[in-house]
Amino acid sequence: MLDIRKRTGYIFLAVMIAQVILVSAQVQTRSGTRALQAVTFGVFSRIEIGTASAVDKVRNVWGSYVGLRGARAENEYLKQRVAALEVQLKMEHAQAARSERLQALLDLKSQSTIPMLAAEVIAGNPDTVMRTMTINRGSDDGVTADMAVIAPGGVVGRVIGPVAPHAARVQLLIDRTAAAGAVTERARAGGMVVGIEGDPPLRMDLVSNLADVKTGDAVVASGVDGIFPKGYFIGQVERVQRGSGLYQTITVRPGVSFSSLEDVLVVLTPPRPATRDEAPK
């Protein structure tokens, strides 16, 4: 029986001798290994092609994945940035508009000798019948019922009771039950401005057919109601229609944009009893 130690040695020698012969054949002619090289390369090249293809696919997938992740992250970042900038832009626009409004209020307040209090509109009225709004000033600030509320554009309305310590309700002039003594600035034709359902939302009543009123005339507060300060702008005459009776039908476009009111001034002068005649003494 062949000793395994000897067998291993024989195998080693046989393998080495076979390789020496192989190498010798190549050194002499190189013709002996061409077939071996061709076969080995031919077989293994298929494995290499498969492996390279697989590696390429993995690299492509990985590259695409990484690229996609980068693009997605960048897209998310840009979206957030755009959203943030849009918000910032809107805030700046709002800030600028608010600054303009406050400046106008300040100008109005400084021009007038009447004591006024700036207030912010904090709520509207969801009820379509009553046209009111809520301001952030109340009895603690000296606000009482029937005080006039104005804005740079003109008369807004009057405070109606009850007044809370830190808030008050304001009846807008365009409310159907609201009214203000008015006079046209050019012809001094007196009447009463009331709110109506329609466009424009104000009508000037009790103006004589004989009065000279034209479209475009400014309508200001006459002061006879004891609430609205005399001379404050209410609106502009939009249509004049001579009626069959004693009075003309005049519609007035308010100077205030009631749908976008944010800041107002409360005239702190207590209301006085209404007078029947606005003519100076």
Place this chain on the structure above:
Amino acid sequence: MKTAVVIVAIVAALTLQTTLAGLLAGGSIAVNLVLVAVVYLALSYGAVTGLLTGAIGGIAQDALAGGIVGLGGMSKTLVGFLVGVLGAQFNLSTTVPRMVMFVAATFVHQLVFEGLHAMIGGRHFSPQWTSTLVQALTNALIGVLAFALVENGPGAMQRRRMHRATLSKRRF
């Protein structure tokens, strides 16, 4: 089973080696995975498997490289045989002796390969010690990791029992 393991190991080593070379085209590969496979199989299955794996793997590598076929085969056959013999004589079942064996095998392989090229291929004998050291350390690291993976992977206990049975049968 052993034959299948040898074939799979050689094909996998060659595939990985050529793939790595393809990825690092233009750069040098500081690892010889075929040699790692030869040493691994020699340590695991003995000298005969080691030398046969060395011969087949070396010849295949030579054939793919395009040089003189057999020089790498001879050097790997020698390395496989020596590692197999030493593995049967000494206890090489821990990490450090295995690392030493991989490093030594790399140096022996490189010296024999360069020597054969100098004798037969007419090339000047100039072994690159630094790059050989780097390759030896890389080979050792990969070889030890391969051992750790196989010994601690799934079915480790069963393989250990089979390995002990193989070693008890082996006299050389």
